[in-house]
Amino acid sequence: MSTLITTPNLKNADDIYAMLLAAHEDLSLEGSTALNARLVLLLVNHIGDAGVIEEALEMAKQG
Amino acid sequence: MTTPEHYPYQRHRDQDAARPPHHPVTIVGAGPVGLALALDLAQRGIPTLILDDNTHVSTGSRAICFAKRTLEIADRLGVGEALVEKGVQWNLGKVFSGAQKIYEFNLQTEAGHKNPAFINLQQYHLETELITRLRALQAEGAPVDLRGGHRFATRPEWVNNKLVCVIQTQDGPYAITTDWLIACDGANSPVRHMLHQDFEGRVFEDNFLIADVTMQADFPTERWFWFDPPFNPGQSALLHKQPDGVWRIDLQLGWEIDRKAEQDPDRVRARVAQMLGPDVDFELEWVSIYTFQCRRMRSFRHGHVLFAGDAAHQVSPFGARGANSGLQDADNLGWKLASVVQGDAPEALLDSYTAERVQAADENILNSTRSTDFITPKSEMSRIFRDAVLDLAKEHAFARPFVNSGRLSQPSTYDASPLNTPDALPTGPSQTRPGAPCPDARLTDGYFLDSLEGDFCLLALNTTAPEGTGLTILSPEITDDLRTRYLAEAASALYLIRPDQHIAARWPSATAEHVTQALTRAKGHAL
Numbered sequence: 001m002s003t004l005i006t007t008p009n010l011k012n013a014d015d016i017y018a019m020l021l022a023a024h025e026d027l028s029l030e031g032s033t034a035l036n037a038r039l040v041l042l043l044v045n046h047i048g049d050a051g052v053i054e055e056a057l058e059m060a061k062q063g
Numbered sequence: 064m065t066t067p068e069h070y071p072y073q074r075h076r077d078q079d080a081a082r083p084p085h086h087p088v089t090i091v092g093a094g095p096v097g098l099a100l101a102l103d104l105a106q107r108g109i110p111t112l113i114l115d116d117n118t119h120v121s122t123g124s125r126a127i128c129f130a131k132r133t134l135e136i137a138d139r140l141g142v143g144e145a146l147v148e149k150g151v152q153w154n155l156g157k158v159f160s161g162a163q164k165i166y167e168f169n170l171q172t173e174a175g176h177k178n179p180a181f182i183n184l185q186q187y188h189l190e191t192e193l194i195t196r197l198r199a200l201q202a203e204g205a206p207v208d209l210r211g212g213h214r215f216a217t218r219p220e221w222v223n224n225k226l227v228c229v230i231q232t233q234d235g236p237y238a239i240t241t242d243w244l245i246a247c248d249g250a251n252s253p254v255r256h257m258l259h260q261d262f263e264g265r266v267f268e269d270n271f272l273i274a275d276v277t278m279q280a281d282f283p284t285e286r287w288f289w290f291d292p293p294f295n296p297g298q299s300a301l302l303h304k305q306p307d308g309v310w311r312i313d314l315q316l317g318w319e320i321d322r323k324a325e326q327d328p329d330r331v332r333a334r335v336a337q338m339l340g341p342d343v344d345f346e347l348e349w350v351s352i353y354t355f356q357c358r359r360m361r362s363f364r365h366g367h368v369l370f371a372g373d374a375a376h377q378v379s380p381f382g383a384r385g386a387n388s389g390l391q392d393a394d395n396l397g398w399k400l401a402s403v404v405q406g407d408a409p410e411a412l413l414d415s416y417t418a419e420r421v422q423a424a425d426e427n428i429l430n431s432t433r434s435t436d437f438i439t440p441k442s443e444m445s446r447i448f449r450d451a452v453l454d455l456a457k458e459h460a461f462a463r464p465f466v467n468s469g470r471l472s473q474p475s476t477y478d479a480s481p482l483n484t485p486d487a488l489p490t491g492p493s494q495t496r497p498g499a500p501c502p503d504a505r506l507t508d509g510y511f512l513d514s515l516e517g518d519f520c521l522l523a524l525n526t527t528a529p530e531g532t533g534l535t536i537l538s539p540e541i542t543d544d545l546r547t548r549y550l551a552e553a554a555s556a557l558y559l560i561r562p563d564q565h566i567a568a569r570w571p572s573a574t575a576e577h578v579t580q581a582l583t584r585a586k587g588h589a590l
Contacts, residue, residue: 033444037451045461 004055068118069194072212074234083227083238086112087404090245091215091254094121095186096372096389097247098193102140103397105200105207106517109404112241113207114230116214120194123349124275125186126386127303127311132474132500133387134178135512135564136394141199142192143178149192150182151304156286158468160453162293166463170471175544176503177510181471183305185275186386218257219244219368226367243400244368247389250356252374258365264358265432267379268318269439272352274331277308278345288468290438290453294338299438299468302338309348312338313380315439322352355379357432359424363392363417371396376424381434381469384427391474392420398517398562402586412587415482423475430470437467474500477565481590484559484568484581490552491569501564504544514539517562519582525555529575532582534559561585 010016024032044053070093077084088104090097093115104111129137129146137143158166170180197207216231225240246254255262282302289300298315305311312335316325324330331350339345359376363369372389396416402408440446455462477483477498486496494502504511520535521528524545528536539545550556559568559581568581583589 033447034451034454037447038455041448041451041455041462041465 002049002052004052004059006059068211069120069191070115070209070211071118072233073210074232075208075210075213077239078232078234078237080237083240085225085240085242086110087241088112088243088245088400089114089226089228089239089241090247091115092246092248092372092374093117093190093194093209093211094247094249094372094389095126095189095193095386096393097245098190098197099136099140099390100245100247100371100393100397101207101209102142102193102196102200103393104401105197105205106140107397107401108206109401110206111208112239113209114213114215115209115211118211120187120190122187123185123273123351124305124309124311126189126383127183127185127305128383128387128471129182129184129189130383130387130472130474131176131178131180132472133390134182135500135503136390138178138513139394139515139517139564140193140196142196145192145195146184146189147178147182149188149306150184151284151306152179152182153284153286153304154180155283156288156468158456158466159287159289159292160457161291163457165453165456166466175505177512178503181383183303183311185305185307185309188306189386215248215254219254221366242367242404245396245400246368246370246374247372247393248374250373250377252370254368255360255370255374258368260365260370261361262358263361264356264377264428266356266358267354267435267439269435270316270318270320270322270325270352270354271380272312272314272316272325272331272334272350274312274314274335274350275305275309275348276312276335276345277348278310278339278343279308280310280339280343280345282310290468292338295334300338301468310345314338316352326350326352353380355435357428357435359421359428363420364413369396369400369413369416371420375420376428378427378431379435380431381438382427382431382471383469384431384472387472388423388427391423392416394563395420399587408586409588409590411590414590415480415587419475419477419480419482422477422479426475427472434467434469476500482561482567482585482587484584487568487570487573488553488556491556492548492551495549495558495566495569497566497568499566501558501560501566502548504548505542506545507540507542511539511545512564515560515564519562519567519585520560521578522549522556522558522560524550524557526557526572528557529573529578531575532578534578534582559585 088111090113093113101111101113134143154171156168214231217229219226219228284304287302292300301313303311356377363375371392378384399412440449452465456466480498483497523538557570557573561567567585
């Protein structure tokens with residue numbers, strides 16, 4: 001079973017952060033929220049590991 | 064319209080007795096659960112009295128989906144084949160979002176089962192078949208007595224090791240005594256109220272309109288479920304076929320509605336016409352509005368009073384887990400109660416009824432609560448996620464398993480049951496581990512479950528069952544189905560099977576001592 005990666009894991013963090021922002025550009029808060037929900041579902045399926053998802057949720061809740 | 068009386072009021076000699084007559088088992092409620100339990104007890108020769116304040120089977124379709132496990136139980140009670148013949152078989156479910164189909168599922172189980180995955184059948188047809196069977200057993204001399212128009216009236220009192228019960232009739236009240244009282248008296252269970260028992264859980268703030276309509280239409284025999292359909296915007300809808308050209312329509316209405324106005328036939332007709340389109344002629348047969356709860360009693364046994372079916376637990380209708388789980392309650396309770404009444408098992412065996420069926424109720428409540436939360440999101444964010452799933456499901460297969468319009472009834476495996484002997488065949492299939500219901504299998508002649516006789520028995524595969532246990536031994540020729548479902552990697556297997564077809568123990572092979580220990584445990588002597 002794998003564990004949640006919490007060390008830097010992206011070669012191009014700035015580019016990816018910019019992609020996230022660009023996807024939300026011109027969206028209303030409602031549209032952005034819906035986009036985020038779809039994104040979460042896609043990524044959750046990609047991860048495919050309930051343990052990792054649970055860890056991520058716990059960490060996200062702590063903020 | 065006058066309703067025919069299936070079990071009309073008749074004055075009984077008990078009403079004129081000088082002292083309250085005694086009945087070993089008294090069942091309150093002649094619905095599917097009470098009748099099934101009465102049949103099981105009658106087949107075991109246990110004198111059984113059933114009381115109902117009504118004199119006829121239920122009105123309106125009510126429970127309509129009966130699962131394979133229920134049909135297997137019905138086979139044991141002698142009505143399974145009649146139900147399948149009368150019912151509508153279906154395997155395909157389609158889910159729509161708006162006007163677009165987003166997903167379909169096929170319930171077609173693996174081959175090698177006598178019964179289909181599901182049939183649709185109005186509850187009144189099921190009850191009628193159960194009563195027909197009960198009359199046949201009576202004609203053969205079975206000690207079962209169904210009294211319509213006899214209402215269980217007041218809190219039962221425990222006096223001199225018996226329950227004293229007062230029954231009300233049109234000719235006035237009378238008293239009986241009983242050893243065991245089984246409340247199968249539905250969601251609003253008067254017996255539960257009389258005993259001031261808890262019933263805890265969630266109430267869902269929603270209303271659903273059910274309409275049974277008769278029509279000649281070429282909709283296929285499938286379950287169609289809509290999220291946010293054009294004809295019922297922002298809500299859900301369900302269309303399902305029943306026998307006799309009757310279709311079940313469920314329309315979600317929301318919480319803030321005028322229930323009376325919504326049941327006005329003209330208004331219902333307008334709603335249904337909007338759904339079916341202008342060219343379909345239909346007639347309304349039955350209309351009802353329901354709300355629902357997901358909740359259960361903490362324990363289904365209170366001394367000599369036991370609760371079964373909706374009286375003990377309630378779920379939302381999504382998943383057909385109400386009547387199906389109630390019939391499984393009856394299946395679980397019948398042999399245990401018979402063993403206790405016959406002095407073959409201690410009263411503690413009845414505590415395992417609560418242990419096993421509470422686990423099942425919790426599974427059903429969990430599943431139906433999740434379906435309800437998907438169908439009727441409770442918060443803005445849960446609606447956002449739900450809508451995201453429905454959006455993605457149109458194009459992407461990965462999202463479809465999240466779509467939840469009801470997870471259809473499956474029997475429970477009693478993994479934590481105190482009646483189980485720990486698994487001694489770890490290389491055997493998981494689906495036949497101790498606690499599981501026996502899966503059906505094709506034999507060289509007929510089906511495996513039909514070969515079980517309703518008592519404890521041994522199934523021996525590639526091994527010789529020990530002598531001297533007093534149990535019936537089945538050693539059928541090993542077919543592919545038996546090999547896959549009962550052996551898998553194991554070279555041989557010996558199964559101890561309970562009267563309700565659940566597995567109590569299994570070994571590669573066993574001595575008479577092993578079997579006797581497991582049997583003792585399964586009859587509750589170790590509790």
